[in-house]
Amino acid sequence: MFAATQPRRRRKEARPSELTAAALALFVEKGFAATRLEEIAIRAGVSKGTLYLYFDSKDALFKAVIQEGIxxxxxxxxxxxxxxxxxxxxxxxxxxxxxxxxxxxxxxxxxxxxxxxxxxxxxxxxxxxxxxxxxxxxxxxxxxxxxxxxxxxxxxxxxxxxxxxxxxxxxxxxxxxxxxxxxxxxxxxxxxxxxxxxxxxxxxxxxxxx
Amino acid sequence: MFAATQPRRRRKEARPSELTAAALALFVEKGFAATRLEEIAIRAGVSKGTLYLYFDSKDALFKAVIQEGIxxxxxxxxxxxxxxxxxxxxxxxxxxxxxxxxxxxxxxxxxxxxxxxxxxxxxxxxxxxxxxxxxxxxxxxxxxxxxxxxxxxxxxxxxxxxxxxxxxxxxxxxxxxxxxxxxxxxxxxxxxxxxxxxxxxxxxxxxxxx
DNA sequence: GTTTTTAATGACTTTCGGGTCATTAACCTA
DNA sequence: TAGGTTAATGACCCGAAAGTCATTAAAAAC
CATH class of the missing domain: 1.10.357 (Tetracycline Repressor; domain 2)
Known part of the structure; x- marks a missing residue:
């Protein structure tokens, strides 16, 4: 059995909030330092590189998570x-x-x-x-x-x-x-x-x- | 000026509690994952190697901190x-x-x-x-x-x-x-x-x- | 004073994960 | 449908930190 790799989707608008949602869940569960960016990316259904398309750094992602939460x-x-x-x-x-x-x-x-x-x-x-x-x-x-x-x-x-x-x-x-x-x-x-x-x-x- | 390096002291009995005290303070401040073992060692006045003389791993140190806190x-x-x-x-x-x-x-x-x-x-x-x-x-x-x-x-x-x-x-x-x-x-x-x-x-x- | 024991060291190895970028392919437009 | 734009990818780089160990020296034993 081969896992059929999903075709790429271009969803510029939806990505940031999907990424912050995934990040929030994992930061809450494991803490900021113990959460790997790749886990966040996978949970949001994208690759690690895509994450950096929308956020400059892990710190910036954290700030975005809190700001969006307000x-x-x-x-x-x-x-x-x-x-x-x-x-x-x-x-x-x-x-x-x-x-x-x-x-x-x-x-x-x-x-x-x-x-x-x-x-x-x-x-x-x-x-x-x-x-x-x-x-x-x-x-x-x-x-x-x-x-x-x-x-x-x-x-x-x-x-x-x-x-x-x-x-x-x-x-x-x-x-x-x-x-x-x-x-x-x-x-x-x-x-x-x-x-x-x-x-x-x-x-x-x-x-x-x- | 040369920082006079302190002479070594052998204090087998005192080390474990000094290390857990230092670890508690830093874990509380920065979180477990973000705390470096060397920081803990320095705060306890020893080297990183000494820490491993008393605790098998970072995880073991965490457990000891909580257990000692009871x-x-x-x-x-x-x-x-x-x-x-x-x-x-x-x-x-x-x-x-x-x-x-x-x-x-x-x-x-x-x-x-x-x-x-x-x-x-x-x-x-x-x-x-x-x-x-x-x-x-x-x-x-x-x-x-x-x-x-x-x-x-x-x-x-x-x-x-x-x-x-x-x-x-x-x-x-x-x-x-x-x-x-x-x-x-x-x-x-x-x-x-x-x-x-x-x-x-x-x-x-x-x-x-x- | 000499020898033995072992607490302590810190340079070294190794693994892990944040961050980069050349390449790929989805979507748009003409 | 061809060509252009850019969202998306993942292999790669590299610094940082966990964990190791041969060496050093403080204290104990004699």
Missing amino acids: VPVVAEGEAIAARHDGSAVELLERLLENWWSRIGETEYAGIPKLMIAEARNFPDVARFYYENVIRRGRALIGAALERGMASGEFRRLEVETTIEVVIAPILMLLIWRFSMAPCLGREIEPRQYLAIHMELLRQGLERSRV | VPVVAEGEAIAARHDGSAVELLERLLENWWSRIGETEYAGIPKLMIAEARNFPDVARFYYENVIRRGRALIGAALERGMASGEFRRLEVETTIEVVIAPILMLLIWRFSMAPCLGREIEPRQYLAIHMELLRQGLERSRV
């Missing part, structure tokens, strides 16, 4: 917050729901783990990601918290640090899924996890009834 | 839980305090980030770490939660998932410190972070006053 989901969250008129806890719920359906359930879900693992090898990319995603995401949560505190719905806590505590379980869910879970067969059930997180927050943030 | 801190937590006779929330506080002073403030603090980044390249080490640290840590938190629910101090929630939600911010604190923080100069203040986490938990877990 979908307008943050802007979407900002729009949700702007037109929201219910309670603060409802706003937090909506932001969480939106985040999950637009990030958690998509191919972008691996980016947080990748960014965390490689931040110190790509400090400029880390800063870019921080400025364009984390900072704006934090601001969204911060505004919701402050709204709740101002209206008397939430008790008063130091906001900046509370933001971190609120976001942490959301990130850990994705990190776990792309790191330990595949080694253990112990998936976390996301909907239940997020529901309990939200439930603890709802009551934990509530202004004490004295 | 200090008896879990057992300590188990002892604290066994002799605790106060409220469940006090138990959670004590466990958190012990964890922070015995892990969070020591050189071992980098291990969670390292393990998360490399789990899928070392699935057997990941399982070992899970069995010996994570599983026992989860069991500790789970027992505290169940004690609180049984006594009526906490409301009833699905325990297994609640454990994950409770642990997540504690892990994210360390992960952040060893990944994004060094790139941004945005350290999280640990004591305040842990205090707010505990405060949200205290009220979030409380049985509702109907």
Whole structure:
């Protein structure tokens, strides 16, 4: 049996995103340094040479992966917050729901783990990601918290640090899924996890009834 | 000026732990694949050849780093839980305090980030770490939660998932410190972070006053 | 002080993978 | 359908880093 080599296809438009998608999957799984460019190329259905047609270097490919991963989901969250008129806890719920359906359930879900693992090898990319995603995401949560505190719905806590505590379980869910879970067969059930997180927050943030 | 080359020292006993300490620091900073063995050797004050006197391969060194990082801190937590006779929330506080002073403030603090980044390249080490640290840590938190629910101090929630939600911010604190923080100069203040986490938990877990 | 043992060294070998480029062939246009 | 353009290929180059080992010298033994 001879593996019939596929005829070449010229698909200039489709290649870059196919390559970054393949790269994202492999970087998340094995880490940047341990991923070979040829693996990425094969996964994207091209040769190594083709990869260099679209990206100058392995580093450039990494940067492209992160930049492409910055979908307008943050802007979407900002729009949700702007037109929201219910309670603060409802706003937090909506932001969480939106985040999950637009990030958690998509191919972008691996980016947080990748960014965390490689931040110190790509400090400029880390800063870019921080400025364009984390900072704006934090601001969204911060505004919701402050709204709740101002209206008397939430008790008063130091906001900046509370933001971190609120976001942490959301990130850990994705990190776990792309790191330990595949080694253990112990998936976390996301909907239940997020529901309990939200439930603890709802009551934990509530202004004490004295 | 000639750099006076230090005279050799024969220190058979001290070398292995000095080498694993150097390796841990560099693995956490740069990742396993991107760390050169010679860097580790230099940091430990020896030559590359000496490293191979004590470890068979780079992989073996990684395994040793993780295994050495499993200090008896879990057992300590188990002892604290066994002799605790106060409220469940006090138990959670004590466990958190012990964890922070015995892990969070020591050189071992980098291990969670390292393990998360490399789990899928070392699935057997990941399982070992899970069995010996994570599983026992989860069991500790789970027992505290169940004690609180049984006594009526906490409301009833699905325990297994609640454990994950409770642990997540504690892990994210360390992960952040060893990944994004060094790139941004945005350290999280640990004591305040842990205090707010505990405060949200205290009220979030409380049985509702109907 | 001399000999023996073995911890330590660093130059060397080898393998691996990032990056290059001359060649090939798919698609377009006239 | 012939000719031109350029997307795609994969053999090749080369530097870097894992791993080896003959040699050196620190400490121990006598």
